[in-house]
Amino acid sequence: xxxxxKKFSASPHLDRPASPSCPDRELLALCRTSIMPNRRLLLVxxxxxxxxxxxxxxASTPVGLDxxxxxxxxxxxxxxxxxxxxxxxxxxxxxPDRAWTGAPITMQDRTAADIRSIIQNxxxxxxxxxxxxxxxxxxxxxITAHGLAKLRPWLNxxxxxxxxxxxxxxMGRLAPYDVGGLFAIGIGEDDKAPGAMVVTIKQGGxxxxxxxxxxxxxxxxxxxxxxxxxxxxxxxxxxxxxxxDRADAIVAFETALAQVHxxxxxxxxxxxxYNAYTVTDLEREARGFDWRSWLGAMKLDGRPRYxxxxxxxLAGEAAVWARTPxxxxxxxxxxxxxxxxxxxxxxxxxxxxxxxxxxxxAGTAEQPPxxxxxxxxxxxxxxxxxxxxxxxxxxxxxxxxxxARLVKNIVAALDAKLAAAAWMTPTTRIRARAKLAQTRLxxxxxxxxxxxxxxxxxxxDLIGNVxxxxxxxxxxxxxxxxxxxxxxxxxxxxxxxxxxxxAGANEIILPAAILQPPLFDPKADAAVNYARIGATVAxxxxxxxxxxxxxxxxxxxxxxxxxxxxVEAFQQRERALIAQASSYEPxxxxxVNGALTIGENIADLAGLEVAYAAFRNLxxxxxxxxxxxxxxxxxxxxxxxAWRSAYREPFLRTLLQSxxxxxxxxxxxxxxxxxxxxxxxxxAAEGRLFLPEHERVRFW
Ligand SMILES: [Zn+2]
Numbered sequence: 048x049x050x051x052x053k054k055f056s057a058s059p060h061l062d063r064p065a066s067p068s069c070p071d072r073e074l075l076a077l078c079r080t081s082i083m084p085n086r087r088l089l090l091v092x093x094x095x096x097x098x099x100x101x102x103x104x105x106a107s108t109p110v111g112l113d114x115x116x117x118x119x120x121x122x123x124x125x126x127x128x129x130x131x132x133x134x135x136x137x138x139x140x141x142x143p144d145r146a147w148t149g150a151p152i153t154m155q156d157r158t159a160a161d162i163r164s165i166i167q168n169x170x171x172x173x174x175x176x177x178x179x180x181x182x183x184x185x186x187x188x189x190i191t192a193h194g195l196a197k198l199r200p201w202l203n204x205x206x207x208x209x210x211x212x213x214x215x216x217x218m219g220r221l222a223p224y225d226v227g228g229l230f231a232i233g234i235g236e237d238d239k240a241p242g243a244m245v246v247t248i249k250q251g252g253x254x255x256x257x258x259x260x261x262x263x264x265x266x267x268x269x270x271x272x273x274x275x276x277x278x279x280x281x282x283x284x285x286x287x288x289x290x291x292d293r294a295d296a297i298v299a300f301e302t303a304l305a306q307v308h309x310x311x312x313x314x315x316x317x318x319x320x321y322n323a324y325t326v327t328d329l330e331r332e333a334r335g336f337d338w339r340s341w342l343g344a345m346k347l348d349g350r351p352r353y354x355x356x357x358x359x360x361l362a363g364e365a366a367v368w369a370r371t372p373x374x375x376x377x378x379x380x381x382x383x384x385x386x387x388x389x390x391x392x393x394x395x396x397x398x399x400x401x402x403x404x405x406x407x408x409a410g411t412a413e414q415p416p417x418x419x420x421x422x423x424x425x426x427x428x429x430x431x432x433x434x435x436x437x438x439x440x441x442x443x444x445x446x447x448x449x450x451a452r453l454v455k456n457i458v459a460a461l462d463a464k465l466a467a468a469a470w471m472t473p474t475t476r477i478r479a480r481a482k483l484a485q486t487r488l489x490x491x492x493x494x495x496x497x498x499x500x501x502x503x504x505x506x507x508d509l510i511g512n513v514x515x516x517x518x519x520x521x522x523x524x525x526x527x528x529x530x531x532x533x534x535x536x537x538x539x540x541x542x543x544x545x546x547x548x549x550a551g552a553n554e555i556i557l558p559a560a561i562l563q564p565p566l567f568d569p570k571a572d573a574a575v576n577y578a579r580i581g582a583t584v585a586x587x588x589x590x591x592x593x594x595x596x597x598x599x600x601x602x603x604x605x606x607x608x609x610x611x612x613x614v615e616a617f618q619q620r621e622r623a624l625i626a627q628a629s630s631y632e633p634x635x636x637x638x639v640n641g642a643l644t645i646g647e648n649i650a651d652l653a654g655l656e657v658a659y660a661a662f663r664n665l666x667x668x669x670x671x672x673x674x675x676x677x678x679x680x681x682x683x684x685x686x687x688x689a690w691r692s693a694y695r696e697p698f699l700r701t702l703l704q705s706x707x708x709x710x711x712x713x714x715x716x717x718x719x720x721x722x723x724x725x726x727x728x729x730x731a732a733e734g735r736l737f738l739p740e741h742e743r744v745r746f747w
Contacts, residue, residue, distance in 0.1 A: 111565060111575030112681060113688055114674075124734030127724075128715045131687035139693040144416070146409035147699075149692030149711055150565070154544040158437075158560045162422050162542060165436045176504050177425050177432050180516075183509040184391070184421040190509055191393045195285060197510035198388055201226075202285070205380045211369065212337040214376055219344025221380070223521035224514045226387050227251065228380070229304075229336070229364055232345070234524040236532060237354070238321055238551055238605040244528045246353050248329075250314065250360035252304045254386060256408070257705035261305035270701075273407030274298065280399045281385050282378065296375040297382060300367065307363025311705065312642035317550075317595040317605055320356040329353065333362040335369025346525055390420070391509045410695030428516040430540040431499045434559070437542050438492045442559040447491040449569060450562050450580070454488055457584045460661035464747035470616040475609050479592065482601035486591060487554035491562060493537045546583050548590035548650075550599040555587040566689075573669045574678045577662035578655075578685035585661070586654030589746070593649040594621055623744045624648050627720075631713045634696070637703045644709045652717045653746040655686060659723055679727040683718055690715035720744045 118133025129136065141148045170178030183189075195202070201221060208214040218228040231251035237243040255261065260270055278294035287293060314320070326348070329338045342348040355361055368376065385392075389400035397414075405411040414420070426433045465471070465479045500519030504512050537556060539547045544560040561567070567580040590596045597617065600608045609617070628648050629641035641648075662670070662682055670678035692711030694702070699710060708714070718724040719736045720743045 111568060111571035111579075112685055116688065116691070117684070122731050122734045123728045124732040124736050126734075127683070127718055127736060128687055128690070128712045131684045131715070132691040135688075135691055136693065139691075141693055141695060143413040144411060146405075146411045146697075147692055147694040150689055151544065151692075154560070154563070154566065157563070158542060158544050159419050159422050161441055162426055162433055162437060163418060165433065165440065166422060166425055169436070177429055177436075179504045179506050180429060180512055181421050181425050182506045183504070183512050184424050185417060186507065186509075187394070187417075189507050190391065193510070194393060197508070198384060198392075201384050202381060205377050205384065208373075208377065210373060211335075211376070212340050214373065214380065215337040216340040216344045218380055219341040221384065222345050223518045224387075225517040225521075226380075227254070227383050228341075229368060230361065232347070234347075234528060236551055236603070238317070238599075238603075241551075241602050241604050242532060244530075244532065246347050246350055246528070247356060248353055248361065249320075249356040250308050250364065252364060253301055253308070254383070255301075256701065257311060258305035258308040259311075259704040260408075260701070261302045263704065270407055270697075271298065271302075273403055277399055277403040277407075278382060280402075281382060281389070281396065284395055284399065285381065285385055287378070287381075293375075293378050296372075297379050300371050300375055300379055303367045303371075304364055307360050307367065309357045309360050310643075311707075312640060312645075314357055314360075315595060315643075315646065315707070317598050320354075321605060322355040322358050323352045324355045324358075325352055326350075329355070329361075332358060333365040336365035345521075350528070388510060388513070390424075391513055406697075408697060408701050410697035424513075426540065426542050428513065428520075429499070430542065431497055434492065434541040435496055438559045442491055442562060446562060446567075446569070447559075450557065450567060451488075451490050453567075453576075453581060454490060454557070454584050456661045456664065457581055457588065457657060458483065458486075458488070460664060461585065461588055461657045461747065464657060464660060468747055470613075472610050472613055475613045478601065478608050482553065482591065482599075483588070485553060485601045486588065487534065487552065489537060489554060489556045491557065491559045492541045494535060497536065546587045548587040548596070549603075550591050550596035551603045551605070553591065553599065553601065553603040555584070555591070557584065557587075572673065572681060572685075573665055574662065574681035575685040577658050577665075578682045579689050581661055582654050582658035582686060582689075584654075585657035586650045589650045589653035589657065590646065592653070592746075593646045595646055617746075620744050620746055621645060621649070623742070624652065627744065628709060628713065631709070631716075633699060633703060633710045633713060637700060639703065639709045639713055644707055647708045648714075648717065649746060651714055652720055652744060655717060656721065656745070656747055659721070677727060679723060683724050683727055686718065687715040 113135060116133075116135030117131055118129055118136075121130040121133055123130045139148060145152060166177050166181045169175040170181055172178065201224075204217045204220070205214070208217045218226075222228060222232065229252045231249040233247035233249065235244065235247070237245040253261065255270070255274055260274075275294050275298050278297050279290045282290035282293055308314075324332070326338055326342065339348060342350075385396065386400065389396040401411075401414050405414060462480055462483055465476060465483060468476065471479065500516065500523065502515040502519045504515075534552075538549070538552075539545075539556045539558055541559040543558050544563070544566075545558065546561055547556040547558075548554070549556075561580070561583065565571070565575075565579070566583065568576065591599070594617075597609065598607075599605055625641035625645050625648075627641070628639045628644055631639045633639065659682060662678075672678070673681065676684075690711035694710065702708075702710065716736065719738050722740070722743070725732045725737075
């Protein structure tokens with residue numbers, strides 16, 4: 048067993064690591080690996096690693112680790128995150144247009160720059176869809192000249208809807224354009240009837256990310272005031288008088304919705320979220336909302352059944368809607384239209400939106416450069432066009448093949464873990480292994496690219512472009528309701544440097560953009576690669592066996608296939624991990640929400656266990672001592688460096704209240720559950736992070 052102390056002789060270091068990352072969300076750049084909890088192609092109405100095993104000579108310096116970023120004055124066992132990242136952390140600066148920084152941002156930036164040159168190349172050819180859409184976003188003088196004119200027809204429809212039923216219909220007509228309404232809608236495979244498509248209706252209606260921002264006191268009320276100011280500003284800009292009073296009424300309406308919402312930690316329960324309703328059931332159980340008008344306007348009426356995710360919340364929301372004066376509801380929907388499209392309106396609108404979502408909620412001082420916002424828009428709306436070009440330029444078939452071999456090693460390690468899990472009963476174990484054997488592994492890019500919507504794109508009509516592309520996407524989803532399911536289709540864009548899992552589809556997706564350095568680097572030390580892309584792959588696979596994912600069988604059907612004894616053994620581990628996460632306080636008044644983050648925390652810990660096992664399966668020649676460090680030490684340091692991050696305080700606060708992922712530092716610390724980590728660092732690991740063996744959580 049090696050002691051850490053003597054082996055870290057200073058050595059020059061070159062490489063900059065990164066970590067799992069994920070795309071900017073609609074409103075906030077919250078990020079890191081995420082899960083799609085079921086196979087739904089969620090259409091939520093707006094706001095909403097080594098490979099080189101021994102084949103090549105390994106240099107004496109461990110490529111991929113940032114040795115200079117460590118702080119060796121900290122004992123690993125006291126604060127492993129600071130030990131791995133302390134020097135980096137002290138020097139970290141957050142760019143003025145970012146809410147946080149860390150390895151994922153590095154990856155996002157590189158991907159955005161790559162896509163920028165693809166788009167700019169395309170723009171030089173007349174008639175290029177990517178180029179024309181990008182040009183329409185960059186041309187701010189035309190945007191300013193149009194003012195609100197392009198949205199006027201929608202705003203007029205809202206103003207003309209004189210009663211609740213008519214307004215419900217208008218809300219339905221606007222949903223295909225990505226304008227959020229009272230509820231969120233999903234169209235995807237039926238959790239309990241694989242092969243059939245179904246419409247899911249979820250709680251919704253909140254513009255701020257999550258009910259806690261409306262209900263909690265303290266910092267939340269500051270942010271609610273910022274929201275009120277935003278509403279007043281945006282209403283005034285749109286020509287409304289008495290905007291302040293009207294903003295207050297909208298805040299009161301949304302707060303009433305928040306009061307009937309299920310807590311996000313409850314809302315993720317897969318069993319409780321599956322309730323089959325007919326439209327008559329909806330009318331009876333959630334009175335006060337004109338379901339038929341709303342569904343009919345989206346062409347989603349006449350379906351034999353709908354899956355209602357949170358029945359009590361839907362009933363509560365319908366009642367709030369019914370008792371709210373029509374004028375308030377009209378203002379609310381007007382604001383939803385303006386908020387969705389603010390980025391495509393004259394600068395005053397975009398600035399108001401940024402002041403809320405960028406500054407008040409995330410602490411960011413400056414808007415991202417226009418080109419990056421344009422790249423993000425084109426990537427989002429023309430994902431397949433961009434993706435195809437990106438893959439051609441940035442992912443070779445050889446690299447994809449190499450990634451596939453790594454994935455195979457990870458799958459084999461998880462299978463061995465399942466086979467050996469002593470707490471599982473034999474029948475459940477057999478089914479679990481069968482499930483893993485049938486998991487679809489989507490790596491890099493789809494074998495067949497979809498044709499893509501052929502909608503007209505005009506260089507001088509940004510809002511028209513966005514509206515048409517959104518509508519085409521919605522229409523495509525609606526059409527899928529009556530088509531056989533295409534198992535080869537990808538629900539995640541290949542240009543997102545992130546990874547995904549879907550328990551309902553029993554698949555994982557590793558987009559091309561995550562298969563790049565430093566997450567995946569053929570030249571890097573195997574320890575580094577296994578701790579990064581390896582742990583990422585294993586994280587996603589373990590989502591298929593997390594607190595919700597485990598409920599889906601090998602066909603992706605949501606049904607009870609575990610014995611009671613297995614469930615109890617699993618939940619005992621779950622409870623321990625919830626308590627552990629809840630004990631962390633990233634901000635002194637806001638702890639990690641252990642219940643909300645449990646799925647991610649299981650995937651992190653179980654994934655790291657699996658990646659480590661796969662790493663240990665490599666021949667010893669692939670795991671040499673380098674620069675005085677054992678391979679195991681480098682593995683764990685590489686993991687912790689992947690999670691390095693610095694947050695602006697408002698962003699961290701918002702993240703803690705609404706994101707299913709814990710902050711980077713706390714994610715890195717899950718090493719303290721692993722015997723191998725204690726072994727790697729010897730007595731140096733026996734510090735403040737020390738857990739006696741019986742308190743360490745082990746899944747597989
Ligand atoms: Zn995850």
